[in-house]
Amino acid sequence: MKEQNLGRVVLTNTSRVLFPELNLTKRDVVEYYLRVAPRILPHLGDRALVLQRFPEGVNSPGFYEKDAPAGTPEWVHLHRHYSISARRYLHYIVCDIPETLIWLANLAAIELHIPLARLDDPEAPDLLLFDIDPEPPAGFNEAVTASLALRELLADLGLEPFVKTSGKKGLHVVIPLAGRYRFSQTRNFVHAVGSLLARESPLIVSELTHTHDPGKVFIDYLQNSAWKTMIAPYSLRATGTATVSAPVSWDDLSRGIDPGEYTIQTVQAGDQDPWAGLHTSAQRLPERVS
Numbered sequence: 001m002k003e004q005n006l007g008r009v010v011l012t013n014t015s016r017v018l019f020p021e022l023n024l025t026k027r028d029v030v031e032y033y034l035r036v037a038p039r040i041l042p043h044l045g046d047r048a049l050v051l052q053r054f055p056e057g058v059n060s061p062g063f064y065e066k067d068a069p070a071g072t073p074e075w076v077h078l079h080r081h082y083s084i085s086a087r088r089y090l091h092y093i094v095c096d097i098p099e100t101l102i103w104l105a106n107l108a109a110i111e112l113h114i115p116l117a118r119l120d121d122p123e124a125p126d127l128l129l130f131d132i133d134p135e136p137p138a139g140f141n142e143a144v145t146a147s148l149a150l151r152e153l154l155a156d157l158g159l160e161p162f163v164k165t166s167g168k169k170g171l172h173v174v175i176p177l178a179g180r181y182r183f184s185q186t187r188n189f190v191h192a193v194g195s196l197l198a199r200e201s202p203l204i205v206s207e208l209t210h211t212h213d214p215g216k217v218f219i220d221y222l223q224n225s226a227w228k229t230m231i232a233p234y235s236l237r238a239t240g241t242a243t244v245s246a247p248v249s250w251d252d253l254s255r256g257i258d259p260g261e262y263t264i265q266t267v268q269a270g271d272q273d274p275w276a277g278l279h280t281s282a283q284r285l286p287e288r289v290s
Contacts, residue, residue: 007216008099019058030102030106030266032236041097041098044101047117048066050065050112051111053107053270068092076093076100088168109238122226125182128174128177130174139169143169143171153197157193159283160175162275167231167237167243167245172231172245197219203217247275
C-alpha cells in the first residue's frame with residue numbers, strides 16, 4: 001500500500017483504477033476535487049452529505065453512505081441526527097474544508113449528494129429542485145426543450161432559475177429560496193408548475209404514474225422532501241466517462257451543449273461559473289401558479 005501525506009490527509013492506494021474505461025485512478029479523482037474545491041465547497045458546507053462510494057471502481061457495485069465510517073478523523077465536522085427509518089443516530093459528514101473533500105476522494109466517494117436544506121433547519125429548504133428526467137427514446141435534447149419551457153414559465157412568475165447537467169441524461173433546474181418554506185410547499189409548487197407545463201406540452205409529464213412513459217420528459221417533484229438529496233454541483237458521476245454535474249448558463253443551453261463534454265478532464269475551477277450568484281439570489285415563490 002502506497003501512502004502520501006497531503007496536509008492532514010493520508011492518501012492510500014492512489015494508483016487504484018476507479019474509471020477503467022479511461023484508466024483514471026484515485027489520484028485523478030483526488031486531483032479533480034482539489035482543482036474544483038473553490039467551486040464545490042460553497043455548495044457542500046452547512047449541509048449533511050450523502051456519499052456514493054466505489055472502492056473497487058465504477059464498474060463494481062458501489063454503495064451509499066450516510067453515516068461517517070469508522071476511522072473518520074476527529075477534525076472532520078460531523079452532524080448528529082436521529083434517523084427514524086434507521087432507528088438510530090447517524091453522524092453525517094459536513095464537507096466544509098478542502099481537507100475533508102480530499103479525504104472523501106481518498107475514500108473513493110465519487111458522487112457527493114446534498115439535501116435541499118441547510119443544517120440550521122433541515123426541514124426548511126433553501127433550494128427548490130426541478131429534476132428534468134427524459135425517458136427513452138427521449139434524451140438530452142428533449143430535456144433541454146422541457147427546461148427552456150420551464151424557464152420561460154418561471155420567468156412569467158417572476159423567478160430566475162439556475163440550471164446544471166445531472167451528469168447523466170437529464171438536467172436540474174434550481175431556485176434559491178428566501179424565507180422559511182416547508183418541503184410540502186416547495187414540493188407542491190414544483191408539482192403545480194410541472195402540471196401546468198404538461199397541459200401545455202405533449203412532451204412533458206408531471207405525474208408519478210407517467211414516469212416511464214416512452215418518449216416523455218418527467219418533471220420530478222419528489223426530491224423536494226426532507227433529507228432527500230440531489231447530486232452536488234461539480235460532483236463527479238460514476239459513469240464510464242467520468243462525467244460531472246456541471247452548472248451551465250441558459251445561453252449555452254439554448255445554443256446547444258453536449259453533457260458528455262463536462263468531465264473530470266475538462267471541468268476547471270478557472271472557467272466562468274454560471275452559478276456564481278446562486279447564494280446571493282434567494283427568491284420568494286408566488287402565492288399561486290396559473
